[in-house]
Amino acid sequence: MHLMMTSNQQSMDIASQRTYEMADILQVIQRNQPM
Structure with a gap:
């Protein structure tokens, strides 16, 4: 049990x-491609 936990x-x-x-x-994608 302990091992599984x-x-x-x-x-x-x-x-x-x-x-x-x-x-x-x-975040990087949003910065490179602003909506």
Whole structure:
């Protein structure tokens, strides 16, 4: 059980890291292509 919780926490950290990366990419796109 503890191992699964640790693995799940790792997955959540990776997911949030990717979310931040996607947000940065979206900001760059919006800057390069103003609506």
